[in-house]
Amino acid sequence: MNLHEYQGKEILNSFGVRIQRGIVANNHKKAVDAAKQLATETGTGWWVIKAQIHAGGRGKGGGVKLAKSLQEVETISNSILGMMLKTPQTPPQGKKVNQVLIAEDVYYPGDHEPEEYYMSVLLNRATGKNMIMYSTEGGMDIETVAEETPHLIFTEEIDPLLGLLPFQSRKIAFNLGLSGGALKEMIKFVSALYKAYIESDASMFEINPVLKTSDDKILAVDSKVTLDDNALFRHKDYAQLRDLREENPIEVEANAAGLNYVDLDGNVGCMVNGAGLAMSTMDLIKQSGGEPANFLDVGGTADAKRVETAFRIILKDENVKAILVNIFGGIVRCDRVAQGVIDAYKNMGDAIKIPIIVRLQGTNAIEAKQLIDDSGLAVISATEFQEAADKVKEVLNN
Ligand code: GDP
Numbered sequence: 001m002n003l004h005e006y007q008g009k010e011i012l013n014s015f016g017v018r019i020q021r022g023i024v025a026n027n028h029k030k031a032v033d034a035a036k037q038l039a040t041e042t043g044t045g046w047w048v049i050k051a052q053i054h055a056g057g058r059g060k061g062g063g064v065k066l067a068k069s070l071q072e073v074e075t076i077s078n079s080i081l082g083m084m085l086k087t088p089q090t091p092p093q094g095k096k097v098n099q100v101l102i103a104e105d106v107y108y109p110g111d112h113e114p115e116e117y118y119m120s121v122l123l124n125r126a127t128g129k130n131m132i133m134y135s136t137e138g139g140m141d142i143e144t145v146a147e148e149t150p151h152l153i154f155t156e157e158i159d160p161l162l163g164l165l166p167f168q169s170r171k172i173a174f175n176l177g178l179s180g181g182a183l184k185e186m187i188k189f190v191s192a193l194y195k196a197y198i199e200s201d202a203s204m205f206e207i208n209p210v211l212k213t214s215d216d217k218i219l220a221v222d223s224k225v226t227l228d229d230n231a232l233f234r235h236k237d238y239a240q241l242r243d244l245r246e247e248n249p250i251e252v253e254a255n256a257a258g259l260n261y262v263d264l265d266g267n268v269g270c271m272v273n274g275a276g277l278a279m280s281t282m283d284l285i286k287q288s289g290g291e292p293a294n295f296l297d298v299g300g301t302a303d304a305k306r307v308e309t310a311f312r313i314i315l316k317d318e319n320v321k322a323i324l325v326n327i328f329g330g331i332v333r334c335d336r337v338a339q340g341v342i343d344a345y346k347n348m349g350d351a352i353k354i355p356i357i358v359r360l361q362g363t364n365a366i367e368a369k370q371l372i373d374d375s376g377l378a379v380i381s382a383t384e385f386q387e388a389a390d391k392v393k394e395v396l397n398n
């Protein structure tokens, strides 16, 4: 589950990570109130107005703007709220901005210029260890840094048994070229950030930029946080942070129905039981010249109701030109699944206008094929995996 910047910052703050403070608002009146409140609490005279959407690169897209008066807070908030913000990370049409974060300006002048660093915590799947990635080249272009000057990005791996050790936080702070008070602050920052990552069961915390202010404070200006969905059961308060407006509506509906569904760009809908079979089904569709329109694992209980729900969800995608049902009857019996497919098809009347290829293998597969063939419905049955894929190819070519 992805979080908004302001939500990630609240979590960071609760673990003692210093943040650029801000208040979220969904209309320009509240934005002005927020700005006034921040001025009282932090003494700031300028504010940054930051679009809250689940995508980075907002600064480049015009979603992060400096306001030097309450009047500007109002006009800028008004123009950002409701806009379709386009950044390199949004879909082409952009993402609608429902909320803005009114934040204190932390780039104020002082002894030296503020400096931007990059820092993230995530799992290195190759080594099976968490790692902290960091760089002096923070700010808006870390992707370019990674591509053109990868040697400027450092990584520090953390032993899962020992956890982050004090010398590692010190090493990171030194490598960032810090000294004095800023060095001390960075050491605290790194250990608090890592604690936040571990204890919130996150799969990523990315802070870009981490800022050294002109008076040597170290703070998080941005936050991009992904929490592990499978751990949300033990973070009831975080689970409530989900913003469904940011998510794919078909996926939201499928997940609510207990289906593991991921929307993809192709033209062949897949209905499969088991994640492994679903993956290999997608491979075979591709080999046969099609493109999977989705990943869908209907799970162990492929009864009529579930099959119908799955059909309805697959059919919401207008690109789907054929559906391949590929079920292995291990615990579930194939004839029951076949009956489910037939019942669902009948229940849906004429909602299904595209060919359906059904391959059922395993317990009672022969009875299942018979049921499909006798049903009189426009459902094409197959026994072998390759045969099913060939039939998909055939209907796509027609
Ligand atoms: P992103 O573009 O989506 O990554 O959004 P960020 O939160 O990282 O902000 C983008 C940029 O806005 C930062 O790199 C800064 O240059 C700028 N910015 C953010 N906060 C402030 C601030 O308090 N004052 C000023 N002057 N600029 C800021």
Ligand code: MN
Pocket: 056, 057, 139, 140, 208, 209, 222
């Ligand atoms: Mn950023």
